[in-house]
Amino acid sequence: MAAPLGSRRQRQRRRGVWSSALVILISSVVFAGAPARAAEAPGAEAPARDARAAEVTVEGTRFVDGYGREVVLRGFNVSGETKLAENDGLPFASVQDARKSARAVRELGGANSVRFLLSWAAAEPVRGQVDTAYLGRVTAQIKEFLAVGLRVYPDFHQDLFSRAIFDQDSWYSGDGAPRWAVEAGGYPREFCGICVHWGQNITQNQTVKDAMRDFWANRHGIQDAFLDTAQATMTYLADHLDRTEFAGIVGFDPYNEPYAGQYADGEDGSTWEQARLWPFYEKFRARMDAAGWHSKPALVEPNMFWNSNLSFMKQPGGLTGVGPLGPRYVFNTHFYDHARMSGFFNLTKAKDGEYATDFTTIRDQSTALDAPALVSEFGHPLTGTSSDKAPSVGKAQYQALDSGLSGRTWWQNASAAGPVLSATQWQWDIYNGRHHEAMNDNPQKIRTEGDAWNDEDLSAVRLDDNGTPVLRQDARLIDRLYPSAVAGRTLAFLYEDRSRDAGQTVTWSRIPSDMPELARMTGSDRPYGVLVWRGNGTSAPTELHLPAGFDPATTTVVTDLDTVTGPGTTGAIRVAPEPGGTTARRILLSGNAEGPHFALISAEPATAERRTAVQRELSRWAAAARFGQ
Template sequence: MLMLLGLMVTVPRPALAAANGFTDPYGRELTFRGFNVSGSTKLHESSLLPFRTTADAATSATIMREQTGANAIRFLISWEGVQPTATTIDTAYLSRAAAQIKQFTDRGIHVLLDYHQDLYASYLFNTGSWYTGDGAPKWVIDKGSYPAESCGICVLWGQNMLTNNAVRKAAYDFWHNNYGVQDAYLAQASSALTYLGNALPKSMLLGVDPFNEPFDGGLDGASGTTWEQNFLLPFYQKFRTVMDGAGWSALPLYAEPLVFWNTTFGEAGGLSTIPALGGRYVFNSHYYDGARITVDPTAAGDGTYSAAMNRIRDRATGLGTTGFVSEFGNAMSSSRTPWMIRAMYQGLDSRLSGATFWNNAATSGAVLSATQWHWDVYSGRHSELMNGNPNKVQTSGDAWNGEDHSVIAAGALRLDRRVLDRLYPSAVAGHTLAFGYEDLARDGFAGAGTQRAWLTVPARLTTIASLVAARQYGVLVWRDTGITAPTEIHLPGSFLPARTTVVSDLGAVSGIPASGAITATTETGASTAQRLLLTAPGSASGTIHVALIVNTADTTSIPAATLTSARTELLSWASSSF
């Protein structure tokens, strides 16, 4: 729903990839934020889908939309679920998937469809193994002749990709199309995408991630970049053809590089030597802090992940498209996780640390869209027979290879809501020049621990510094491109419209009014979640707009003189910075 000249209108917003980001039919730049739904797709107890029932999907979608402001999910499906036998496409599985997806699209949440695999298949592992996989069906594994699986001395399950000969040989066969397995994969994808494309609203779909975390299985003496050129890119091009033939030609393919790119260790790949992909593809990266997962004992803080996220931005630009971070996060078992995730979101918001933002905002860069790993409503309540072994029933965490990443358990958010329910520019009527957000999230779980501001205002901006002190706030700067639709910014639940202060070139208000250039309304598909609308009718193309949004719930109102002074400072800062 959009407020245009006082009228509420419904507008579908398909997201198109381009060098300058995702856009809607108005030409507004879009930002997507949300979660992966979910690791339960790896489990047979969940019938290889994120939810056991459509009702569970509906409940989850409602909680996610209302409590986190998410406007996107990465929805996992499984090759094994789609094609349980060589001659069967399970339309009942696809029907259940579509019903679950609709619970999200009906609530204004866009969907990236993800064909998920890890370690290629669970059927490569013996019943007593420490590890398991997911993805390919048993009939595919039966085609090959694979050695007894063994990871050797492994600290993390991902090491199977490097040392487990069964896993590596199966992946090698896929990329070389031995036994025709890649052809079979593309054929079932054509059937699945045709079915889902007919069952789902295309305006709410973001595209397809055709293969989660691709790993080579063997380089034949070549480099990772050469392998990407010779095997990964041709696969993506074939899958792109499948998408086009199945009716998905208007939506991009989300192309992931080699799995270990940008994770501290094993940096080969990154699609860094292939030609520009263009807007029919998205550069789709994951990010996990390999160092802190293994050997680095330090805590995350202001600017910790700027370099890693900027690498993703720069690689996307080099490929002539936009970037998307479809997985990031950390285990809930680590005491450092709350601020690690906070710092990752900060890196998604801006190229800059909080300490440098106000003095260097012109280099803030693009806001990255992302989906966090992950959202599992069954966290800690599983009953999964690991590799079919009734003596190894997995109940805790994610019930998969010892992981525990879900941000929700028993219907409640596990992290400080201020980390997850964030101010972000969901639709910008022009070109985003800078965005920064101070969430004031604490370093413990569920809101416990220490609070510390990272986005610090220079002392020279006296009134602004005073206004935002010990308060959540965000600042957005954008260049008008003649779009008449409003700029939309998600308001976290802590930003009550009646107690939110907005200072902008469009005006300055203490408490957001019901109408005018600065107003608020509910998010599409939500009952309580709110968004801020900033409208600049008649503004000349090229005009620089700026908005400072402050959570002033601790006071009934901000004095008019303070608003006037803050606006003067803000406009002076914007004019001198951009």
């Protein structure tokens, strides 16, 4: 994940030491049997597995499925356990644990996709020798996520280049490159100096900086070796997943949070991206093609500091100088509130519209690069000095992913909301608080708390005493309504999750005074969402993930074509299971003729009379908003 700033535990450990710097939605998505017949629209008694619905491609700044529907990817990173040695670089100790976690991601997290972490060190422990046993175990675990209808995109993860850089008595640890790659560099003993958080190693630890600089320069051929291993990994996956499973693989994230290590004279983040990072991505793209991944995009990340919300950390970048990326790439970035994570740069809770500008920057960069945007990491610590900010930061981050507007202005200016962003939260680690990790292989430093890696604790899930996955964050925040497949183009989306902060319900959206029936129907405590889209005439339905907190028997749906409370399993508005045999559900909306449409989904039951009144209010509102005009 991106490096936040300090924690109370770290500052207590280094009392008296401080530093002023930091460096860091009728079918769903993936179906799990025989492909659908070409004439079938998804949702109508469709086969259990549907490759057309599963596979996404890039079309301008959008992800689209085989039915031409606009797709939004939402989910989690699985899992930071890969950073640890206790399970040999695997996200899970067993296939059974992977299956348990996959079902929980679907049922508790409401996800339709995951970023699946891989370890270069585990894949190539000996130079030139790819460990196919590791790849076999990784593939078996990935299959469990595909089986429950989740899309997957793998990520060769790294932080601070490699675990092998750090000594047994080091304050910090890393992950990524194998030991032989570090030994090839002949680096001196690492030293971070006055560092109160692991992320500061990125800019202050000369050994870490030298190793990363050498990777981009391909010193000792280590970048070539990484590309060889990446190609072997992708070839293995393509060979060992069946056609529909492979359709559920979105693409590949080549490298987590790239940074220069050390700039050359006259170089900055943007020129480094052009001179070093982009050529690497072009090489990786060629390796994807050679491995049979021609139709899948590379999910490329920019210089990790390009959009920091701390001015002294922010650097030029964002792949600005590379030009349009085209359909073979996705603009893949991260966002953390480094100021609040620090515990001292910003002591306030996040507010309505807090990150609208930050995420508008991401949307604008997506447009400039003519590529979909994916925010593959975001989140906030759940323990430590800044953990009281987590509910507000989480709500504000999801708000900004859903819309480029604040809640107080959305209804007045919805046509300017912008696209719904795809994203995966950091992170989903069922072992949270149950680890047994020897930090840097030191038997005297066994880490069990939190994520067991550099004092981080961001997992949205844990296992209870019965071994059952349970959420560590408010389910109202985590299991969200979102448009997972839209038969056309999304014009605006709002979700008021009614999540809690310190026991209080937080509502940011403000319904206009000239929509009193809508205000009464949404109430003050029940969640609701609004989707506006322009239909493309396809027979495939628009669908939204329905959170577990919405009881289908009392859920109200109001569209421009029909209204219902308690939608059944047939009709123009209906409820259906999400693919994959879990308890997760979706709302299916038929009738996607060309032109604007709206849908309100509320957890509050309503009489037919009230629904009709709300329909009139929404119709007047949508006409006045002049969507798409």
